[in-house]
Amino acid sequence: MDSPAALAAENTRLTAAIGQLKFRDPALARRLAETIGRVTAEIGRSPVSVMHVCGSHEQAIARFGLRATFPKDLNVIMGPGCPVCITDMPEVDEGVALARQGLVVASYGDMLKVPGTRRSLADAQAEGARVEVVYSAAQAVELARRLPREQVVFFATGFETTAVATAAVLIADPPENFSVLSAHKYIPPVMEIVAEMPETRVEGFLAAGHAATITGWGIFEGFVERHGIPVVVAGFEPLDILAGLARLVELVRDRTPRIVNMFPRCVTKRGNLRAQEQLWRVFRPLGGRWRGIAHVPNGNLRLREEWAHRDARRRFPIDLTLLWDEEPAALAQECICGDIMSGIASPSDCSLFGKECVPDTPVGACMVSSEGTCKIWHQYGGLPDLRGAL
């Protein structure tokens, strides 16, 4: 990278990439991309790996082709930022079992195709079980009101941003026949796990703007102190992401682990206290497995004791033995979703990607959700081919 010829080539590459990609402010995009390139070179190690933990960040990076502007020595990895993808098979199995036991199970649309050990919710639906797609927790409550003779279980997935909505509908006193099967996950604890994975060697985190809207950026202070890894909170506009990455590589270069909020138009230090109060009134963090990753201490959000009368796990017997007596699907054993979500592998490293595993017939959870790395790469391509522009 240091020779004049290499610098000129890099310059040509960047000019082509910025010209091809549509930015609101191409001059600013170019300055930011140049900063990222220069600072990454100054770090002098290869690769420099940074991680974001948000499906919407990966969508924006892929959709706007931002990887074409990154220097080759910078590895921007998507971590466990897809709530559907990290919902563990036994959690899906619980939803499937309840549906097969004759209860009405309501869930967000993307959950239906997520594979359980043997069946997905869509499979259970095809076999006659009652599975309903809802857009919000409030719609699941409406469903319970419309079906007073049925038991309606809201299979609640998503990170803290979405868990707040589940908490709010419980606090608003839903009808007696409404319960929650919580598979909600809490992001900060999994960052601790991934930061310690020796294979990943993450040197900085890009934190998701809208989740931090709820929790506030102050929540990352302890993490930065414990791990000596910088965190930058970034928005979702292509320029927001480039600006966030530029600041992040500067913090890596300067060995100044701290938290920087690059998304002040949405995120404050304290976050939304009213939302936090409701979240923690209803949920408590509990350790549990995230699909393909690890046991994450405090990574699951479960209903508190006071909400036992709303907790599907405590209200109804859930019999999983029938599901677990059958062998899991053979192809699923080859799936490397876990390695992809830990940042150890890319979708293109998977033998199933784009062959046996495609959006219509997904093998792994990462191909199911619009926020899964595999589905995003399958639609947009991980690294856009700009050779024609050079």
Place this chain on the structure above:
Amino acid sequence: MCLGVPGRVISVREGFALVDFWGVSREVCLDIVDEPVAPGDYILNHVGFAIRRIPPEDIGETLALYETLLAESPNGDLMAADVRGEIAGTGDRDG
């Protein structure tokens, strides 16, 4: 999905706001948002709940991404589809 969608408040009634999202109006719950919300304000909606009142000076910057996505995305574009799903409240997206 952690990408909320901004909209303009038309009216407010008993804990709910009627919100306009690029011509589509829907009710959004105000139980979570931590500031009073009035007609004319912009809020950030996530799965039917307002999670933030957007400060007036930040509205233009906030809308820019969505304007781009809605104006320039072909059918089937994942990110635009998620935004459209959130606007329509169809449930065709995840949590």
